[in-house]
Amino acid sequence: MPEPLFDYEACLLACARGEQQALRQLYEQDCARLLGVAKRIARDTALAEDIVHEAFINIWNGAGGFDPRRGSARGWVYSVTRHLALNVMRKKGREVALSDEHEQTLAAEPSTEHFEYRARSGKVYQCLEHLEPARRSCILHAYVDGLSHSEIAQKLGTPLGTVKAWIKRSLAALRECMA
Known part of the structure; x- marks a missing residue:
């Protein structure tokens, strides 16, 4: 029997009502993926963990402000995490040093080849292929x-x-391609 789909919107509504179990369910559902989002931006595991912790606090406190007419509940959760990670990095005002291997790759290939999206499967990657390289x-x-x-x-x-x-x-163009 397939696993039922997680209802992010119902979960956020429950969080807005103060139901702690809903936040726990959301955490169990997406903590690892949200950590991946934060790690990709922060490039530091400990900092990414702090960001995800803060994101769940923001999700809990802001769940009442979620508006399903403006987008999906899952997208909102990821957006909270992503924006928090970006703000933390901007606030720190630091540059993350690349390893020598990455610097050589970037210097040798100024194109988008260094992004590892080609190694992945999925429609979004196919849609990215249709964009001009600069875009x-x-x-x-x-x-x-x-x-x-x-x-x-x-x-x-x-x-x-x-x-x-x-x-x-x-x-x-990506939205149109994904539809």
């Missing part, structure tokens, strides 16, 4: 590396307005 790079820098639009513009040597437009159009 794909913008999306990956924003959503995989957690860079701001201005950081992407600086990294690519592209005007900020162009980067913003590329990201906006690329997200629309």
Whole structure:
């Protein structure tokens, strides 16, 4: 018998009502994946664990503000974690040093090949393949590396307005491709 789908929206509504068991269920359901999101941005396990802990506090306190008309409950949970991780990294104002191996890869290949998305399967990766390389790079820098639009513009040597437009159009193209 297949495992029933987890009802994120009902879980958030229960959290908003103060039902601690709902938060526990959400934690058990997605803690490992949320830790992965935080680790990808923070590149530090201990810091990522702190971020996830803080994210669950924010989810608990903010569950009443979730609006299903603005997006999925699962997306909201991941967004809380991702934005918190990005804010922590910006607040720290630090650059994470790359290993020598990664620096050599980036220096040798200025394209998006260093992103490991090709090794994965799934529709989103196929849809990413349809984007022009520069636009794909913008999306990956924003959503995989957690860079701001201005950081992407600086990294690519592209005007900020162009980067913003590329990201906006690329997200629309990805939504259409995924539908």
